[in-house]
Amino acid sequence: MNHLKPAGEGLRTRVFQIIFESDTPLAKGFDIALIGAILTSVLVVMLESIPGLRADHGAWFYRLEWGFTLLFTLELAVRLYCLERPWQYLRSFYGIIDLVAILPTWLALVLPGAQSLVVVRLLRTLRIFRVLRLMEFVGEGRLLIGALVRSSHQIFLFLFTVFMLVTIFASLVYLIEPAEAGFTSIPTAIYWAVVTLTTVGYGDITPVTPLGQAISVMVMLIGYSIIAVPTGVFSAEVIRSIRADRYSDEACPGCGYDRHEKNARYCLRCGTWLDEDTPDPRQGDDDTTTPRA
């Protein structure tokens, strides 16, 4: 959100700093209060969905929901008010989420039932990452995401293979098993195959013929074994990321040792000065001494 700029007045700038930044105590307090309000409003939606509670306290839930909607509408209005270019914010990631979070209640005035969509409000808790950003979570999150991105091609290949296997086995079992066992169509059989391959195993659809059970056993063993593929790929990537973070690849010009930590200035094996762009401080008082490899 660094690209956002406050409208150029005193009050607006101060409000901007509280709402959009997180580096003053007040701004941090605002962020935490906002996340608290978001979580509470999500909790209210969840509790309202429980039939018993809705029957007894329906009026309260209704008031609370409108309360939160008005609060979040006000917050969005203030956000837009103190920005130089409000439309830019409304088209940004957080702007869309802010809008989407208040829309369902307003929509429900027109379309009954739209209210249930209020749970999308949960997406607003993504703002929590703004608070986390101040802590040391970010580096580690970035490391994880980096590893995921670098292994994404391999994980795509893996999921493609899984999808092929699932479709082929599903079609086979669909041909073999009677419809009474629940295999009423190929899409249903695919649902069963995913349930089986991922080792979820609901048991709502299970093979009843010996041949169908034999194929199930194959699907299970495949699913049980190939989980090693994404795990191995991702593990290797995390290990590579951690190591790349710590060690430099450059070899010592003196002895060639090439596992120096990035913060090393002297070779740990032969004592040669490693930073070739800067003079070795050891040579400051005695020009004739050169490091020896």
Next chain:
Amino acid sequence: MNHLKPAGEGLRTRVFQIIFESDTPLAKGFDIALIGAILTSVLVVMLESIPGLRADHGAWFYRLEWGFTLLFTLELAVRLYCLERPWQYLRSFYGIIDLVAILPTWLALVLPGAQSLVVVRLLRTLRIFRVLRLMEFVGEGRLLIGALVRSSHQIFLFLFTVFMLVTIFASLVYLIEPAEAGFTSIPTAIYWAVVTLTTVGYGDITPVTPLGQAISVMVMLIGYSIIAVPTGVFSAEVIRSIRADRYSDEACPGCGYDRHEKNARYCLRCGTWLDEDTPDPRQGDDDTTTPRA
């Protein structure tokens, strides 16, 4: 498919380049259109298997299926037409798949029911790998497959052990549990044991006696723990593969040893200086000494 050769005429060669190669825009477009047609035809087979849709739109599905079959038959005919040795292609991997993909519909004229086999058409999407080949997927897929191949012995040992455990526990539970609980035969008990060990857990057959439940608990804990084996083996292989980038293919000019790490400056077997572009630092102060292989 590099071994395939076009028949030596102008038109045939041009068609060959479009159908069998992927390096011109037209050839790439053909590949993508073909994969689109294959996926659509598979989708049609899937939708047709849904009873409701088949009842309402059966005639349409029938026409679509024949349409795709004729299209793929035509495509195969053109493929064979522009080849020097058509039989060679028909016996190749992709040739067999192409043939198998159109057979079921033609067979259904003679044998009703053969139509369901049309899903084997899905195998044709393997052609997608020809398009992927142009992208960077291949190196990574090869890395994964290489790691799988190198860990295959260990995974075979693992699966053999799993099979032994499964059979022994299945026989035990078959002896303990009453047939009413679903353990009607040893093969069924093996099906149950695989369902349990792979943590799928359908729940269609579950132990009802305390002793049977105790053995189940053992099977579950074993299944939960030994998944670490293929995962660990495969992780180690992927890490080894990534690190294998460490090695150069170039042979030592002295002794011919060819598995030097890329950062090697001297041959680890005979001590010969490996970097032919730079002088050996050992020779700086004593010109008459040369490394000996």
Next chain:
Amino acid sequence: MNHLKPAGEGLRTRVFQIIFESDTPLAKGFDIALIGAILTSVLVVMLESIPGLRADHGAWFYRLEWGFTLLFTLELAVRLYCLERPWQYLRSFYGIIDLVAILPTWLALVLPGAQSLVVVRLLRTLRIFRVLRLMEFVGEGRLLIGALVRSSHQIFLFLFTVFMLVTIFASLVYLIEPAEAGFTSIPTAIYWAVVTLTTVGYGDITPVTPLGQAISVMVMLIGYSIIAVPTGVFSAEVIRSIRADRYSDEACPGCGYDRHEKNARYCLRCGTWLDEDTPDPRQGDDDTTTPRA
């Protein structure tokens, strides 16, 4: 428990050494006997919970339970008796567990039903770690806990992401699926989503609409794939921990840097020769040159 001190008399000190320490044969024997008694008492509580056994041998279970409670009360009394500051122990981790382990039976005199809580007695088996402490388990346990602690931030991020996914998918399926399928409220749908994402798959609540099943398939594939994240992170941490044996604790005499690899001969920060028992080879041909920090 090193901070505990015996009350200063002969008998009390001797009892203290038996009860609170583990380095004499008698003290070790006491520990083992105590753990035996704890496990037996837990076993009794378990067996008593089986309706058939309780009906037949209820009186025996009652007597055994009181026997163990009196035994443990006596043990706690002796513990407190031989300590200089008994209250300090009662507020410690093991003191609270000791108290909590005997309370339920005494409470049951006043509040019927409190007896079932006797299973908390199991927590007393944590004392087993005192015996294990003497063996080589500790270093490895500490390595595991260290790896867990260091990867806790990343695992927290992972669980937070899982929670977000679970809530969003649960809300979606709650909107789509009819209440008759079991999705009666959002909290219930969250229960279903966790059952699915973690690949447990009870099957007590399963989607019945095609759209609900399609979303389930996505949840399953996500759950099946992202297990790679904590596994990869933890694997990398364990490998890093094992490799941390690589580092020496000794500080450089020149600059005080104290994270040198064990094979380091020169300080990576200031180039000082680290091995004080051997002369620096750099000084062999030029005695007047000394490394400078």
Next chain:
Amino acid sequence: MNHLKPAGEGLRTRVFQIIFESDTPLAKGFDIALIGAILTSVLVVMLESIPGLRADHGAWFYRLEWGFTLLFTLELAVRLYCLERPWQYLRSFYGIIDLVAILPTWLALVLPGAQSLVVVRLLRTLRIFRVLRLMEFVGEGRLLIGALVRSSHQIFLFLFTVFMLVTIFASLVYLIEPAEAGFTSIPTAIYWAVVTLTTVGYGDITPVTPLGQAISVMVMLIGYSIIAVPTGVFSAEVIRSIRADRYSDEACPGCGYDRHEKNARYCLRCGTWLDEDTPDPRQGDDDTTTPRA
């Protein structure tokens, strides 16, 4: 079985070589035929357990079973006949398995029902490892077993923790859930907790109260996450084993580089001769030249 010695006669020695060794074509053929017979006899036991097949072909199964039992009894007799010390073999691992594999059928003459135990015959397929021994499986199996043994302490700690968690959560849910939901005793609740924690999820016993479901969710998330522990530990061990196999820890005396492959004779960075016990062949014709670091 290297410690076994043939009885000292010509025929016995020749039979010994066929039965107990695997290095001649005849001995290998005997091993493979034996494993074939064992697998067939196990298959017969499995098929016999299927009610439909037993009803139709019971007489045949009876004859086949006696055929295999007589065959294996004869084999054991021949084994004992050609050994110097038959009792030594009978008390060995394979001897006990051989005896146990034929006992059930003989026992069934006296005790009806003992026949089902014939499946223990499956243990005889362990002999397959004798054939595998000749192939390259052994090194890899040993690597896996070595890694398992070295990580066994940590896996024991892990299973102990799992057992503690399972018992505590099981007791909690037993107190919370009504007996009608299936939680009839603490042992049954433990069975449920293992089913849940290992992500098997039969669904034969599931929580019905909101509090019970909340605790289930915790058990599932714990089970889903802590699988990372044995996987990480074992992965790290396998990686350590592979590396320990390939690299030596010793540093080069010239430059200190310490990641030399075990087969290295010259340092790959500075060309120094690494094997200090043998003279450098390069110095054979020119005594004044010494490698320089």
